[in-house]
Amino acid sequence: MKIGVIGAGRIGGNCARQAVKAGHDVMLSFARDLSKLDALAAELGSARASAGSPAEAAAFAEVLILSVPWGAIPEALLLAGDLSGKILVDTTNQFGSGPKPRAGETAASFNAARMPGARYVKSFNTLTSSFQAEAAGRTGEDRVVQWVCGDDEPAKEIVARVIEEMGYVPVDLGATATCAVMEAPRRPGAVYGEEYRAADAQAVVDAVRAGAEIPSTPTYG
Numbered sequence: 001m002k003i004g005v006i007g008a009g010r011i012g013g014n015c016a017r018q019a020v021k022a023g024h025d026v027m028l029s030f031a032r033d034l035s036k037l038d039a040l041a042a043e044l045g046s047a048r049a050s051a052g053s054p055a056e057a058a059a060f061a062e063v064l065i066l067s068v069p070w071g072a073i074p075e076a077l078l079l080a081g082d083l084s085g086k087i088l089v090d091t092t093n094q095f096g097s098g099p100k101p102r103a104g105e106t107a108a109s110f111n112a113a114r115m116p117g118a119r120y121v122k123s124f125n126t127l128t129s130s131f132q133a134e135a136a137g138r139t140g141e142d143r144v145v146q147w148v149c150g151d152d153e154p155a156k157e158i159v160a161r162v163i164e165e166m167g168y169v170p171v172d173l174g175a176t177a178t179c180a181v182m183e184a185p186r187r188p189g190a191v192y193g194e195e196y197r198a199a200d201a202q203a204v205v206d207a208v209r210a211g212a213e214i215p216s217t218p219t220y221g
Contacts, residue, residue: 001024001162002025002026002027002060002062003027003061003065004026004027004058004060004061004065005026005029005057005064006029006030006057006064006067006076006080007029007030007066007068007069007072008029008040008067009031009068009129011067011125011132012065012091013040014129014132014133015065015067015166016040016044016049016065017044017133018133018167019166020044020049021136021166022162022165023048023165024048024162024165025048025049026048026049026050027049027056027057027061028040028051028052028057029052029053029056029057030068034051038051054076054080054081055080057080062087063087063089063162064083064086065088066090066091067091067092067124069092070095072098073098073111073114074098074114082117083118084117084118085119086117087121087152087158088118088120088121089121089122089123089124090111091122091123093125093183094107094110095184106176106177106179107183107184108120108149108176108177108183109176119150119152120150120151121152122148122179122182123148125182125183126182126192126194127195135168136168141197144195145169145197145201146168146170146171147173147182147191147196148160148173149172149175149178149179150176156172169197169198171198172205173191173204174209181204189213190214191204195218195220197220200215200218
């Protein structure tokens with residue numbers, strides 16, 4: 001599969017790295033220092049990775065990953081151009097400058113509205129880049145959950161397959177309007193900032209679907 005990455009920093013760079021390891025082709029884009037994109041593409045391997053503009057990455061991609069600072073989202077979307085029909089994975093969190101969701105509105109709903117026509121999916125936003133990089137190598141019951149939300153079921157299924165190929169366990173938390181527990185900030189009663197494994201994920205999904213408080217955060221030895 002062809003995967004474009006807009007913002008190949010810590011989270012986006014790890015997504016690119018795991019995607020290449022899984023056998024996908026990747027195009028990196030959006031950096032103040034374009035030489036960093038070329039260097040990362042060279043590190044990942046010229047047979048699988050390249051660098052380009054956000055518009056080129058969007059045109060190239062079957063799945064496009066948006067992984068820029070919150071305040072840079074408007075610029076990144078402008079440079080990417082028309083995203084109609086494109087599966088877009090949003091890894092961002094609402095820290096820093098830029099317009100924010102209204103009270104009671106999820107960041108996923110807010111961002112989906114800023115990307116009209118895109119097949120919006122939110123994921124890769126709950127764990128630090130270093131932890132995601134380390135966890136991608138785990139196997140069996142130790143594999144770590146990457147939570148997913150979105151309103152386009154077929155798009156979520158495609159993203160879930162990519163997540164699994166990258167070395168994680170995809171778990172669908174439902175719609176953009178009901179995924180507040182996977183969004184910043186880190187707090188009691190949320191999965192944001194916390195490690196989860198598959199055995200503990202279904203109870204969270206059930207609670208979110210019921211509109212109930214999620215179970216206590218699990219701990220792992």
